[in-house]
Amino acid sequence: MIGPSLGKTSAVGLACALLLAPGARAAEPAQTWATQMRTAMGTLWTVEVRAEHPSQALDKAFAEIRRLDGTLSTYKADSEMSALNRDAGGPGVLLSAETRELVGRAVAHARNSGGAFDPTVGALMRAWGFRTQDYRVPDEATLQAARSRVGFRHLHLEASGRIRIDKAGVELDLGAIGKGFAVDRALSILRQAGATAGRVDAGGNQGVFGPPPIGTVWQFGIRHPRREAALLGVLALASGSISTSGDAERGFWRDGVRYGHVVDPRTGQPVRDCLSVTVTGPSAEVADALSTTLYVLGPDHGIPYLAGLPGYAACWVLPGPDADHWRIRSSPGFPALLGAPPSELAS
Numbered sequence: 001m002i003g004p005s006l007g008k009t010s011a012v013g014l015a016c017a018l019l020l021a022p023g024a025r026a027a028e029p030a031q032t033w034a035t036q037m038r039t040a041m042g043t044l045w046t047v048e049v050r051a052e053h054p055s056q057a058l059d060k061a062f063a064e065i066r067r068l069d070g071t072l073s074t075y076k077a078d079s080e081m082s083a084l085n086r087d088a089g090g091p092g093v094l095l096s097a098e099t100r101e102l103v104g105r106a107v108a109h110a111r112n113s114g115g116a117f118d119p120t121v122g123a124l125m126r127a128w129g130f131r132t133q134d135y136r137v138p139d140e141a142t143l144q145a146a147r148s149r150v151g152f153r154h155l156h157l158e159a160s161g162r163i164r165i166d167k168a169g170v171e172l173d174l175g176a177i178g179k180g181f182a183v184d185r186a187l188s189i190l191r192q193a194g195a196t197a198g199r200v201d202a203g204g205n206q207g208v209f210g211p212p213p214i215g216t217v218w219q220f221g222i223r224h225p226r227r228e229a230a231l232l233g234v235l236a237l238a239s240g241s242i243s244t245s246g247d248a249e250r251g252f253w254r255d256g257v258r259y260g261h262v263v264d265p266r267t268g269q270p271v272r273d274c275l276s277v278t279v280t281g282p283s284a285e286v287a288d289a290l291s292t293t294l295y296v297l298g299p300d301h302g303i304p305y306l307a308g309l310p311g312y313a314a315c316w317v318l319p320g321p322d323a324d325h326w327r328i329r330s331s332p333g334f335p336a337l338l339g340a341p342p343s344e345l346a347s
Helices: 054-072 080-086 097-112 122-127 140-147 175-192 284-306
Strands: 008-012 032-040 043-051 155-157 162-165 197-201 205-209 218-223 231-237 240-246 251-254 257-260 276-281 313-319 326-330
Touching: 032 054, 043 054, 043 175, 054 080, 054 097, 054 175, 080 162, 097 155, 097 175, 097 284, 122 140, 175 197, 175 205, 175 240, 175 284, 205 284, 218 240, 231 240, 231 276, 240 284, 276 284, 284 313
Parallel strands: none
Antiparallel strands: 008 032, 032 043, 043 197, 155 162, 197 205, 205 240, 218 231, 240 276, 251 257, 276 313, 313 326
8 A cells, every 4th residue: 555755855945144243142043844745554645844954854754654654554464453463363462562552542432432433344344345445335244244343342452561352353453543643743753853833744634833834824625525626615723633534535326325435333334424524633643533433423423522522623514405515514613614605504
């Protein structure tokens, strides 16, 4: 799933010479903006940063992203995730503390959401063909067999430091939380490298800090889930993270029915009463997990769920009576969408 590094870098900066009077304080080191795009975790990543040495900061951030890809990928045979999945039904695998803690947080999300979020949903994704893009509607026997291999309760974090999957065929995939975790780590690396502002974009998962190159706040276009290249509106954030889950890019039509790739682990069926969910909050990792969770829960259950998570807010795009209409429903605290069509808004 890992493509070639694109390695495209651009930098824009303004240098000025200052004449200092005797005893005057030296000017702060000049900082410039630089942007680079590379492929990792099956996604095109874009990182932009303002720093005294932006190229070095970018290299460090991408090195961290590549490291995490090598650890968390289920497509790399030598990753920790692959080793754990091969051991399913066995005695367990001793993983790094970092990975073990991330698995622990994923299990906590699953437990707190009543299974709406579940990092063991892989068998269902395969049954529907979402892993291979060989899309199909599984028969009942196939679906039931897949459901028998799904359930976060099959994961055991043991006191010895091992993680054990107690049933063969159950597979752990941190894809619904891992990219957000990598975004958070890359942002931290940029700050450690002396950056005063930056953005890490992993497609549906983004994080920002400091002022952007132009203006005072970062702006994010919220894509229309059914109209290519169209936007529902623009979201403005000064800092924090944003994560969107939707079925626009991965899904299929069969007999007039749209099947998106977000599957409800509790039923084994793709969610059909939601088009997309966008979550904002301080942590990209948490926003990543929440966008999937809230997509499955829907606003009626999702808004009360968010009440226990201060600092996070969400916006659901819901189907209307036909393909040309939709509804937007937001939780308290979600920023207003700039330019959103008023006739389509519903609180």
